[in-house]
Amino acid sequence: MATAARIELAIEGALTAHLSEDCPPRLAAAVRYAVSPGGARIRPRLCCAVAAACAADNPHIVDAAAVSIELLHCASLVHDDLPCFDNADLRRGKPTVHIAFDERLALLCGDELIVMAFEVLAAGAGSSPERLQALMRVVGRSVGAPNGIIAGQAYECEPGVDLRAYQQAKTGALFAAATEAGAAAAGEPASAWRQLGSRLGEAYQVADDLLDVCGHVGDIGKPTGQDRLHDRPSAVQALGFDGAMSRLATLIDNACESIPDCVGREPLARLVRAEADQLESRLRRLRAAA
Amino acid sequence: MATAARIELAIEGALTAHLSEDCPPRLAAAVRYAVSPGGARIRPRLCCAVAAACAADNPHIVDAAAVSIELLHCASLVHDDLPCFDNADLRRGKPTVHIAFDERLALLCGDELIVMAFEVLAAGAGSSPERLQALMRVVGRSVGAPNGIIAGQAYECEPGVDLRAYQQAKTGALFAAATEAGAAAAGEPASAWRQLGSRLGEAYQVADDLLDVCGHVGDIGKPTGQDRLHDRPSAVQALGFDGAMSRLATLIDNACESIPDCVGREPLARLVRAEADQLESRLRRLRAAA
Numbered sequence: 001m002a003t004a005a006r007i008e009l010a011i012e013g014a015l016t017a018h019l020s021e022d023c024p025p026r027l028a029a030a031v032r033y034a035v036s037p038g039g040a041r042i043r044p045r046l047c048c049a050v051a052a053a054c055a056a057d058n059p060h061i062v063d064a065a066a067v068s069i070e071l072l073h074c075a076s077l078v079h080d081d082l083p084c085f086d087n088a089d090l091r092r093g094k095p096t097v098h099i100a101f102d103e104r105l106a107l108l109c110g111d112e113l114i115v116m117a118f119e120v121l122a123a124g125a126g127s128s129p130e131r132l133q134a135l136m137r138v139v140g141r142s143v144g145a146p147n148g149i150i151a152g153q154a155y156e157c158e159p160g161v162d163l164r165a166y167q168q169a170k171t172g173a174l175f176a177a178a179t180e181a182g183a184a185a186a187g188e189p190a191s192a193w194r195q196l197g198s199r200l201g202e203a204y205q206v207a208d209d210l211l212d213v214c215g216h217v218g219d220i221g222k223p224t225g226q227d228r229l230h231d232r233p234s235a236v237q238a239l240g241f242d243g244a245m246s247r248l249a250t251l252i253d254n255a256c257e258s259i260p261d262c263v264g265r266e267p268l269a270r271l272v273r274a275e276a277d278q279l280e281s282r283l284r285r286l287r288a289a290a
Numbered sequence: 291m292a293t294a295a296r297i298e299l300a301i302e303g304a305l306t307a308h309l310s311e312d313c314p315p316r317l318a319a320a321v322r323y324a325v326s327p328g329g330a331r332i333r334p335r336l337c338c339a340v341a342a343a344c345a346a347d348n349p350h351i352v353d354a355a356a357v358s359i360e361l362l363h364c365a366s367l368v369h370d371d372l373p374c375f376d377n378a379d380l381r382r383g384k385p386t387v388h389i390a391f392d393e394r395l396a397l398l399c400g401d402e403l404i405v406m407a408f409e410v411l412a413a414g415a416g417s418s419p420e421r422l423q424a425l426m427r428v429v430g431r432s433v434g435a436p437n438g439i440i441a442g443q444a445y446e447c448e449p450g451v452d453l454r455a456y457q458q459a460k461t462g463a464l465f466a467a468a469t470e471a472g473a474a475a476a477g478e479p480a481s482a483w484r485q486l487g488s489r490l491g492e493a494y495q496v497a498d499d500l501l502d503v504c505g506h507v508g509d510i511g512k513p514t515g516q517d518r519l520h521d522r523p524s525a526v527q528a529l530g531f532d533g534a535m536s537r538l539a540t541l542i543d544n545a546c547e548s549i550p551d552c553v554g555r556e557p558l559a560r561l562v563r564a565e566a567d568q569l570e571s572r573l574r575r576l577r578a579a580a
Contacts, residue, residue: 018434018435018436019435019436020435020436021436022436022437023435023436023437023441023444024435024436024441024444024445024447024448025448026444026447026448027435027440027441027444027447028435028436031435075401079397079398079401082397084392084393084394084397085394085397102374102447103374104374104375104446104447105444105447107369107372107374107375107397108369108440108443108444108447110401111365111369111400111401111404111440112434112435112440112441114401114404114405115404115430115433115434115438115440116434116435118408118426118430119426119427119430119431119434121426122423122426122427122430123427125423126423129419129420129422129423130419132419132422132423132426133412133415133416133419133422136408136409136411136412136422136426137409137412137413140405140408140409140412141409143405144308144402144405144406144409145308145309145310145313145314145317145318145321145402145406146308146309146310146311146312146313146314146318147312147313148405150317150398150401150402150405151313151314151317151402153398154313154314154316154317154395154398155314156394157314157316157317157392157394157395157398158314158315158316
């Protein structure tokens with residue numbers, strides 16, 4: 001089965017398992033709404049790509065790792081969109097959870113997604129408890145303090161922020177978890193794969209900053225110009241458009257160079273470059289149209 | 291070491307491990323503030339008491355289970371206190387997290403506590419991966435959908451609510467996790483211990499409803515009269531003061547009868563009765579003074 005379809009199936013399986021009939025219906029609806037239809041599912045795809053490059057032997061564990069990372073990503077979007085942070089009305093082209101439901105359900109929806117992520121890991125790694133422990137370590141670290149995405153978001157509550165530390169925690173951490181979890185799900189040492197995820201996470205954050213200045217809401221499904229509006233640190237603000245584009249290219253090069261030796265090293269590097277090329281073309285097109 | 295001191299030490303260990311120097315300082319401060327000084331620590335004490343009754347052989351796993359449950363409890367308090375739910379100013383005799391810090395940090399603080407709870411479990415059950423899986427299942431189920439504390443809180447967002455289902459999820463679930471996790475940490479089958487936790491959770495919720503009508507803020511460290519103010523379902527509203535007191539006594543009887551055969555059955559039953567007697571005396575004293 002193609003990776004994208006497999007990921008959707010695994011996500012649907014997790015939702016069905018947890019949002020059963022005896023779940024409060026509005027909570028169930030809010031969680032489904034936050035997760036499906038999704039965005040590019042870039043983190044779970046990356047996780048599956050690394051697992052494949054490592055010749056993973058157990059697809060259930062890989063699926064569990066990929067789904068858990070996507071659920072944590074969705075949780076962070078729902079909570080970051082809340083009025084106390086971004087106060088965003090639109091996400092993935094539709095009203096944010098607190099607009100479509102209410103603030104209470106958005107709060108609980110994010111909480112539920114975090115818990116579900118760990119439950120999915122525990123259930124999926126059932127046949128291999130020692131892999132469960134490695135996955136829990138990798139995934140937990142990427143979300144929690146001191147360096148995970150929650151800490152990344154918390155930098156917005158600090159008076160002075162180092163752009164690199166902020167972006168590394170806010171975006172890089174979950175990308176690093178995606179590559180590390182892909183390896184851990186295959187029973188390989190995770191840490192060798194950290195660099196690839198971190199670089200791709202940085203690249204993704206730079207791309208997101210670029211989209212924020214040159215995209216339109218209709219192109220990217222969420223309001224643009226938010227970094228300037230909220231006075232948030234941004235690669236474009238720091239480096240200019242061309243500087244940020246050049247930084248993006250360097251990060252993709254570094255990412256590909258960092259891929260550890262494994263049976264699927266070359267196909268994985270080609271996949272990363274193909275996705276990056278698509279993204280760069282899209283950014284140049286949007287910039288030209290702006 | 292006495293259980294209470296041991297729990298505080300284990301909690302402090304978890305905080306120190308996660309809130310290291312490179313954690314955003316305000317997030318670290320908010321998390322510490324939410325957890326210490328704590329309340330009665332009744333859930334982790336219950337977890338440790340069950341583990342002791344089961345003659346647990348590994349104190350690290352027991353500590354991890356107890357701490358994880360307390361952190362999840364603290365997370366639920368921080369999020370339930372937020373303006374969109376209870377809008378509470380006071381908790382454990384001091385300003386709530388969103389008052390002492392701000393709403394953003396209260397949101398992230400709750401998220402961080404949920405993640406930390408699972409990280410603590412994974413780290414603590416290191417020497418025994420098969421126990422980790424049992425613990426993850428027990429703890430995850432008590433927090434997440436469809437029947438955990440998040441679902442319990444979500445019943446407040448539904449138009450009509452069954453009092454028993456609401457309280458079972460909102461309070462009973464984490465108590466059930468405390469007893470089940472105590473057994474699982476000792477390597478015993480968890481499900482036999484579910485009944486004890488559920489009954490004690492129901493009892494605790496009834497006691498909380500009673501405190502809400504007859505306590506004063508100075509006695510219980512949080513504002514009283516909240517159930518009526520927020521039009522929340524309550525045992526006192528349904529059964530009256532005496533009816534609720536009688537229900538409390540029945541639940542404690544049922545709880546003690548449900549304790550499975552184990553080496554420490556009798557001491558555990560005595561402990562439960564002693565705590566319940568103290569609580570009932572306190573409620574009668576407060577009622578007389580009201």
